[in-house]
Amino acid sequence: MVCLSAKALLLAAGCLPQLVHSAGLDTSAVALGKLYFGTATDNPELTDTAYVTQLNNTDDFGQITPGNSQKWDATEPSQNTFTFTNGDVIADLAEANGQKLRCHNLVWYNQLPSWVSSGTWTNATLLAAMKNHITNVVTHYKGQCYAWDVVNEGLADDGTYRDNIFYQYIGEAYIPIAFATAAAADPDVKLYYNDYNIEYAGAKSTAAQNIVKLIKSYGAKIDGVGLQGHFIVGSTPSQSSQASNMAAFAALGVEVAITELDIRMTLPSTDALLAQQKTDYAGTVAACAQTSACVGVTIWDWTDKYSWVPSTFSGQGAACPWDENLVKKPAYTGILTALGGTATSTSTASGSSTTTSTSTSTGSSSVAQQYGQCGGSGWTGATTCVSGTTCTYFNDWYSQCL
Numbered sequence: 001m002v003c004l005s006a007k008a009l010l011l012a013a014g015c016l017p018q019l020v021h022s023a024g025l026d027t028s029a030v031a032l033g034k035l036y037f038g039t040a041t042d043n044p045e046l047t048d049t050a051y052v053t054q055l056n057n058t059d060d061f062g063q064i065t066p067g068n069s070q071k072w073d074a075t076e077p078s079q080n081t082f083t084f085t086n087g088d089v090i091a092d093l094a095e096a097n098g099q100k101l102r103c104h105n106l107v108w109y110n111q112l113p114s115w116v117s118s119g120t121w122t123n124a125t126l127l128a129a130m131k132n133h134i135t136n137v138v139t140h141y142k143g144q145c146y147a148w149d150v151v152n153e154g155l156a157d158d159g160t161y162r163d164n165i166f167y168q169y170i171g172e173a174y175i176p177i178a179f180a181t182a183a184a185a186d187p188d189v190k191l192y193y194n195d196y197n198i199e200y201a202g203a204k205s206t207a208a209q210n211i212v213k214l215i216k217s218y219g220a221k222i223d224g225v226g227l228q229g230h231f232i233v234g235s236t237p238s239q240s241s242q243a244s245n246m247a248a249f250a251a252l253g254v255e256v257a258i259t260e261l262d263i264r265m266t267l268p269s270t271d272a273l274l275a276q277q278k279t280d281y282a283g284t285v286a287a288c289a290q291t292s293a294c295v296g297v298t299i300w301d302w303t304d305k306y307s308w309v310p311s312t313f314s315g316q317g318a319a320c321p322w323d324e325n326l327v328k329k330p331a332y333t334g335i336l337t338a339l340g341g342t343a344t345s346t347s348t349a350s351g352s353s354t355t356t357s358t359s360t361s362t363g364s365s366s367v368a369q370q371y372g373q374c375g376g377s378g379w380t381g382a383t384t385c386v387s388g389t390t391c392t393y394f395n396d397w398y399s400q401c402l
């Protein structure tokens with residue numbers, strides 16, 4: 001009775017307190033049978049204490065990816081001089097937290113040091129330089145990575161090979177040779193081809209499937225295909241198209257992962273855009289959730305504060321599930337619901353009229369509670385509580401499984 005009175009006081013004050021234990025994104029993903037839910041991060045952000053506190057929250061993040069510090073320009077700035085300092089900071093953080101590390105990346109046309117991109121090469125010298133780079137970097141991180149993105153973005157959008165320096169001097173063989181070199185350096189790490197605009201059926205996805213076949217035809221190992229998932233609010237491919245595309249890769253005997261998910265919008269953000277973003281995140285994560293070959297989802301950083309989007313796509317941003325003040329956006333709930341996770345409400349600002357729908361994973365069962373928050377829109381649906389709890393109505397617009 002005292003408890004309900006306290007709640008009534010808080011409700012009257014226009015603020016709903018956190019009331020139930022929350023299972024986060026990784027906990028929910030693992031409960032579904034996935035290996036992880038994770039996020040990219042980067043070294044400059046690690047001086048931000050509030051940021052790091054959430055990055056270390058293994059309830060949400062069971063995996064991290066270094067956004068820049070394992071790339072070629074970071075690891076081999078001068079030929080045969082290797083620098084692992086920044087990459088090690090993130091690898092050590094993952095190890096300290098017990099988070100999986102997706103290692104990113106070995107061979108990419110972008111973020112190359114000038115000695116590679118502007119060097120004078122022959123087939124033999126570039127091949128030797130590429131193999132030396134892969135061998136040294138993979139050996140350094142041996143045993144620390146769940147997976148390596150061995151070749152990143154080797155395709156143009158029309159499905160032809162990207163005309164990068166490796167293709168120019170080595171031809172398509174640079175791809176299987178890169179995979180074979182990585183496998184020789186660490187036979188246990190998963191080896192991925194990673195690209196964007198291969199998340200749905202089309203010429204580029206077909207070409208990526210052909211890369212899987214090519215690598216195997218050389219007798220080399222490929223374990224997975226990374227679907228980057230840099231999407232646009234309202235133009236995100238449907239759940240069904242993403243799931244059927246994942247199935248096409250799985251049919252080739254490889255796993256898949258969503259490796260760089262973010263869903264950007266033209267700024268400024270509005271409630272309508274945030275609601276659509278929630279739907280888009282939910283559909284994408286649900287495609288992975290329903291596909292047994294999809295091992296996990298990585299968002300390309302978790303907060304708008306450090307997203308790469310505004311500096312890359314002029315006038316666009318707000319692409320992450322947390323805003324620039326590190327506050328969860330509707331997208332967070334969309335992801336959690338898609339993962340069938342146990343959800344909760346956190347304190348909400350007075351005057352907000354958001355209706356939140358949450359769910360608890362009990363195999364295939366779903367809705368655990370629905371409510372209107374802080375002057376919200378009223379009771380919105382039936383409640384099925386997990387075993388051992390019952391639906392308790394506090395008033396006509398708020399209920400909870402207790």
Ligand SMILES: O[C@@H]1[C@@H](O)[C@H](O[C@@H]2CO[C@@H](O[C@@H]3CO[C@@H](O[C@@H]4CO[C@@H](O)[C@H](O)[C@H]4O)[C@H](O)[C@H]3O)[C@H](O)[C@H]2O)OC[C@H]1O
Pocket residue numbers: 042067068110152196197228230231232260308
């Ligand atoms: O600090 C940042 C890093 O975060 C950044 O990481 C890379 C970001 O994504 C990957 O490469 C980009 C993928 O998206 C391409 O643009 C797409 C063009 O087609 C559109 O349909 C699609 O929506 C777009 O996303 C970019 O052109 C790629 O660069 C890459 O794997 C990450 O490493 O790297 C730059 C740093 O400054």
